[in-house]
Amino acid sequence: MSLISTIALQVPFDSSSLVTLVWVGFFMLSFIYGTRIQSYFALNDIGRGLNKLKVMKDKSRKEAIDYLVNVGKSPGDPTQRVDQFLDYVTIMPVDIDPQGLVGKIDHVVTTDNDRVRQEVSKLVSQTNPVTVSISENLLEVATSLNMIHKIVRHFYLLGKKTNSYFTLIQLQMLMPMIIQEADALLNAVDSFKVGQPVGDGIGPVVVSKYMVGKEKRVVAKDTVMAISEYKGRKLYMLKADGPMAYVGQPGVAIRKVVEEMGVKPSAIIMIDAALKLEGEKTGEIAEGVGAAIGGIGVEKFQIEEVATHNKVPLYAILVKQSILEAITVMRKEIAEASEKVVVVLNRLIEEKTKEGDDVLVAGIGNTLGVAQ
Amino acid sequence: MMSSVPSSDKKSKLLVYSIEECPVDGQKTKRAFQVGDYVTKDGAKCTKCGNQTRVSLVFAESSRPSG
Ligand SMILES: [Zn+2]
Numbered sequence: 001m002s003l004i005s006t007i008a009l010q011v012p013f014d015s016s017s018l019v020t021l022v023w024v025g026f027f028m029l030s031f032i033y034g035t036r037i038q039s040y041f042a043l044n045d046i047g048r049g050l051n052k053l054k055v056m057k058d059k060s061r062k063e064a065i066d067y068l069v070n071v072g073k074s075p076g077d078p079t080q081r082v083d084q085f086l087d088y089v090t091i092m093p094v095d096i097d098p099q100g101l102v103g104k105i106d107h108v109v110t111t112d113n114d115r116v117r118q119e120v121s122k123l124v125s126q127t128n129p130v131t132v133s134i135s136e137n138l139l140e141v142a143t144s145l146n147m148i149h150k151i152v153r154h155f156y157l158l159g160k161k162t163n164s165y166f167t168l169i170q171l172q173m174l175m176p177m178i179i180q181e182a183d184a185l186l187n188a189v190d191s192f193k194v195g196q197p198v199g200d201g202i203g204p205v206v207v208s209k210y211m212v213g214k215e216k217r218v219v220a221k222d223t224v225m226a227i228s229e230y231k232g233r234k235l236y237m238l239k240a241d242g243p244m245a246y247v248g249q250p251g252v253a254i255r256k257v258v259e260e261m262g263v264k265p266s267a268i269i270m271i272d273a274a275l276k277l278e279g280e281k282t283g284e285i286a287e288g289v290g291a292a293i294g295g296i297g298v299e300k301f302q303i304e305e306v307a308t309h310n311k312v313p314l315y316a317i318l319v320k321q322s323i324l325e326a327i328t329v330m331r332k333e334i335a336e337a338s339e340k341v342v343v344v345l346n347r348l349i350e351e352k353t354k355e356g357d358d359v360l361v362a363g364i365g366n367t368l369g370v371a372q
Numbered sequence: 373m374m375s376s377v378p379s380s381d382k383k384s385k386l387l388v389y390s391i392e393e394c395p396v397d398g399q400k401t402k403r404a405f406q407v408g409d410y411v412t413k414d415g416a417k418c419t420k421c422g423n424q425t426r427v428s429l430v431f432a433e434s435s436r437p438s439g
Pocket of ligand 1: 399420
């Protein structure tokens with residue numbers, strides 16, 4: 001047989017060319033339908049996360065209702081009121097004309113906080129401020145989880161409806177972080193319910209050491225101050241009023257002490273929990289300058305203004321922790337950092353001020369389970 | 373195309389303790405947290421000198437023996 005006919009006979013039955021054909025087909029398919037296939041997987045993935053968020057949201061709602069009924073001795077069935085509470089919205093002021101914006105935000109936020117406390121005190125027949133403040137916090141957790149679930153569901157359904165690959169992929173990418181945060185919030189419920197101090201309370205823990213046994217006075221809403229002394233310096237110690245789950249108004253309090261009470265501090269030292277970066281150790285201490293306070297920015301603005309206006313240097317002592325550790329029961333590493341913070345604080349006072357000076361020290365954070 | 377949603381972490385159980393500290397001699401006693409405990413709350417009498425102790429810390433430890 002000639003060479004030509006051998007080849008002609010072999011080609012149609014060559015198995016390797018069949019494999020090649022399948023490969024080419026597969027390539028074409030994934031080339032044309034690749035994003036659709038990925039969208040499909042993303043949808044599945046997000047759907048699973050969304051279910052998880054729903055379970056979390058329902059659990060936190062149930063926990064809040066149970067607490068109101070069992071501990072708060074709610075006068076009626078609070079379910080309906082709680083559901084209304086979860087959907088309550090706070091409308092932030094317009095920011096196209098930024099002049100005086102912080103004052104407006106402060107006004108809205110204060111109104112909202114007052115509203116929450118009023119509403120909660122109607123939901124419980126208990127007047128114990130600890131119970132009321134814990135109820136407030138539990139409802140806030142449930143509101144946050146409700147909001148997270150709603151927003152994720154919105155983008156999930158939007159992505160599904162419009163078949164938008166990029167919406168879905170972005171959401172899929174964010175999902176692990178969202179779940180992590182939601183998980184932290186849900187875990188916070190367990191510590192809040194029983195009134196255990198949380199990691200965020202490390203600032204108040206340190207300050208309470210200086211305030212214990214001293215005369216306390218209220219200097220702002222939910223905020224107390226006591227005067228202590230260290231090596232000839234007069235220390236004005238500030239924290240939220242514990243052991244309630246309060247954060248107080250340190251901005252208002254500092255302004256009042258400096259501008260209304262006429263105290264001329266040589267330094268303002270703020271002690272707060274700070275979010276650690278992955279890889280950093282829990283309970284590590286960092287020092288710095290500036291106003292160490294989180295939140296929406298109103299308090300920070302107020303403190304910076306007072307400090308700038310009166311030319312008082314601002315120092316910060318930060319205790320590193322993760323978001324989960326900050327809102328759940330205080331870990332040993334964080335609690336043990338309190339002694340190191342005291343050493344740093346004393347050193348800072350000695351280095352930055354002279355004998356006879358006034359120093360303002362503020363312990364920032366949720367003061368649940370930390371009295372003074 | 374692995375799932376990017378983490379399965380809930382295997383939680384090691386946290387045990388919560390209260391530390392009662394004597395303000396006079398610094399004697400510390402560790403006991404289990406009881407509902408109603410808070411930092412600065414009066415504790416039992418000091419085992420060494422009989423003074424009133426105070427809760428100085430409340431914290432959680434992992435139940436796994438840490439090295
Ligand atoms: Zn003693």
